Amino acid sequence: MSKQEEMLHMLSELVMMDSGSYDKSGVDNVGSYLINAFNELGFVETIVKQEEYGNHILLKQKKTNKQPSILLMLHMDTVFPVGTSAVRPFVVKDDKAYGPGVADMKGSHVTTYFALKTLYETNPTILNQIDVLFTSDEEIGAPSGRSIIEEQAIGKKAVLVMEPARKDGSVVTFRRGGGRYVMRVEGIAAHSGNDPEKGASAVEELAYKIIALHQLSDATAGIHVNVGVIRGGTAVNTVADYAEADIDIRLSKMEQASELEAAIESIANETRIKGTSTTVKGRITETANDRSNKTIQLYELVREQARLVGIEVGETSSGGGSDASYTSALGIPTIDGMGPVGSGFHSEEEYLQVTSLQERTTLLLNVIQRVLSKDVVFK
Template structure:
């Protein structure tokens, strides 16, 4: 398979260039669906059936499985959307500098899409049958928390034994074996406006109450235990000489264990159940939208298999934990052995300097193909 992939590396890069130069921000449905159409045609040409899950707000999701597959035990997750606005690819098109390729979404995760496609092509070319043991779910809203695709992923993960997630490998090549869970909330305070010079005593400051709440929120952080609370944005008031009647804060919460998430939700409700400034009211909107991906017994066992595969093909496999979220959390929470970061190596995702290490295209595609075949023949 390695020789096949080496012969097709230039072709793979041309494919990545094509995808990178199509804007596919999460809310740019037209661009995401264009990516989906190209992938659909490619998989159908390989004998796969593609089910399109139509969406109104986001791009359509794809469920892909070979026509001869019977109850596959491996689910593979990938996403088509990026964080970049329409027009970004025109301003910063795909280009190569030295051993790296650059462009919006090149590593997160358009290179992964092509790595997966060519891993499957390599399996087919060499006469292996592992491609019949996979179900691929490609969604269109991962970068905004997978609001429309979470249910699809969880449904398709039922009965699966392994989950392989195509987020890029870390800069040092490490795979991801655990991720922190994530919650997004908006804390809203309503007060009563008044002139701060003429009759301040008649006002009820929403900003003052919000200030108390922010201090309470930060007190929930326990970095040694992997819990962090961050108020990233605040707004409120209308002028410096007016007691504010409205204020709100955007809150990001991270944790490493399911039971921590449950306790944090209880604490949030407790904080918002009373006020320190008489005459104000507090409400909380949002949810824990990604559970933590914990490094459990099943994940450790899958990681050992992948490391054995790496040893066989000459790729040293290390694993790491990360604070960022991904769809791996959904399969892991359902009890499916999950490893993330199986895409090529790169870095600076979500920035103007996002890059792909070109030499890892063949290496990581071979790793993925060999993992699929190994898991498919494992009893």
């Protein structure tokens, strides 16, 4: 079996394991698979157990007794519900592999494993300098994973986040921050034909608020507010006694957060329909990670190593959140998108470019070795 065939076999097994963020048993199955694989490379696991989400897994070399310099970060959860892999199983067509989570980010599980396998076979002592962290809830803003990520990142020379590279092969050096909120309006129910004047429509009140929320968006400042889901009412002939909206916000700088949160609270507190009341709950779940000087230096190192193996790697920003935001906020050089090339993330069209599996394995291998060189200092 060729190396690419081995990679595709491992990828197929992982993709066929459903592991949506709220599917604890599915995520833990993936975790068990990865533990067994990395145990063969001398890594031992520390399992951080969770009740609601999948368990987080930290892998270290069994013989290491010093602080590793590199943290490799990956997540095991996907956005796809239980049963998706049965309906849409792993398949390869024209150099593209398809299936739920194939690029985001089970392909990265494969490239990480094979890069470290090569080191295990050629220079095993270097593995003492590497920690590998698999988290279980990245796709929902890391409610249980963030503190673990921050704890493990402290003191590291560099963090390499194994999210997939973009369609053109670019890595991510900047991500916007964001948050999730739920705004709920309580009204007064009444029959819409017999006595509508006795009611207070929560749906009507929420409509005013949705318009106001969307007006908070400012493309120039990199702020975007989106009401993506609304619910409310009980029957078409009844004045609605409740309505609620799920709100997603994106921002470019963390100093924008407090002003934006205050504006959302102000909208909640302003009443247009007498008899209604409004509450809002939520938080900033992802910090914006700046393109710092240290990260720029790490990116230049990645680009240099890519060119040495015949790959051109550009840089880009992303409006989506990632665990990279938390390590970058700590001032640690962080590059996101170090995984294989893919596109169509979070959709039925998601795919991974098969030829990029070996290319990105080699790139990761070389970047690790270069970062660990004594002459490389990020400042």
